[in-house]
Amino acid sequence: MDLTRLRVAVRPHADDPHRAERPEFSVPYLPDGCPAAEPRWSPIDGVYSPHQGTVCPDCLPRWRRDADISAPYPNLLPSGNPLVILLEPAPTPARGVSLDLATCLDEAGFTRAGWLPLPGLADTFVWDHPADQTRVILHAFGVEFHLRHPGTGQRFHTHLGRRFSPARLRHLLAAGGYRPDTDSVPHPAPPPEGWALDSDETALLITIADHPDAARGSLVLDAALAEALHAGWITAVAMPDGSLVFAFRSQR
Numbered sequence: 001m002d003l004t005r006l007r008v009a010v011r012p013h014a015d016d017p018h019r020a021e022r023p024e025f026s027v028p029y030l031p032d033g034c035p036a037a038e039p040r041w042s043p044i045d046g047v048y049s050p051h052q053g054t055v056c057p058d059c060l061p062r063w064r065r066d067a068d069i070s071a072p073y074p075n076l077l078p079s080g081n082p083l084v085i086l087l088e089p090a091p092t093p094a095r096g097v098s099l100d101l102a103t104c105l106d107e108a109g110f111t112r113a114g115w116l117p118l119p120g121l122a123d124t125f126v127w128d129h130p131a132d133q134t135r136v137i138l139h140a141f142g143v144e145f146h147l148r149h150p151g152t153g154q155r156f157h158t159h160l161g162r163r164f165s166p167a168r169l170r171h172l173l174a175a176g177g178y179r180p181d182t183d184s185v186p187h188p189a190p191p192p193e194g195w196a197l198d199s200d201e202t203a204l205l206i207t208i209a210d211h212p213d214a215a216r217g218s219l220v221l222d223a224a225l226a227e228a229l230h231a232g233w234i235t236a237v238a239m240p241d242g243s244l245v246f247a248f249r250s251q252r
């Protein structure tokens with residue numbers, strides 16, 4: 001049985017009150033039945049479970065209760081493409097989806113986004129990168145990243161919980177060769193009388209001890225501050241008296 005030979009389009013019924021949140025999608029069609037186990041299934045498409053992410057003659061009547069199912073058609077997707085895919089975008093921002101995360105991923109090229117029922121995962125919102133066949137999945141327990149190493153093209157997978165720092169997100173996307181516009185990554189507002197410093201300026205001030213609190217610091221503290229600045233965990237603001245004020249970046 002070939003997972004990639006035939007597909008069907010699944011279009012949720014027009015009278016579905018949540019139709020706007022449930023875009024049309026497509027899944028493999030298996031004329032010989034959905035197998036009990038499918039070792040070739042990739043976590044990029046969720047967790048395989050029979051009759052969940054695939055359609056066969058047995059489960060077709062159940063699928064038709066919620067959606068119009070097209071006639072089977074030949075699969076024209078390139079090999080390695082996710083098998084359960086969106087056919088139309090969902091309106092964004094969507095319920096339960098961080099606008100910052102959505103903006104950041106959109107800028108990185110993950111432009112095909114929407115609610116997509118992946119088997120075995122609850123409430124899945126998916127972002128696909130159409131050119132790279134990479135995918136980010138937001139679900140009840142966190143965010144899954146199915147990316148490729150920019151040099152080798154080899155796939156890798158990482159996971160973040162529901163709460164993570166913008167720096168962690170940026171670092172992870174960079175590992176997959178994506179560099180979203182840093183303007184979309186949220187910064188805390190500086191105190192009104194101070195001005196924001198970038199991490200290099202701040203590290204320099206700390207290193208040359210050119211601030212009023214330098215005498216109270218220590219090499220260990222300075223090193224920890226410099227590391228946190230470069231990792232993007234904290235930001236620094238210079239006050240009119242020359243002192244430095246540090247803030248944790250907002251957690252989203």
Ligand SMILES: [Zn+2]
Pocket residue numbers: 033034050051052054055056057058059060
């Ligand atoms: Zn089935």
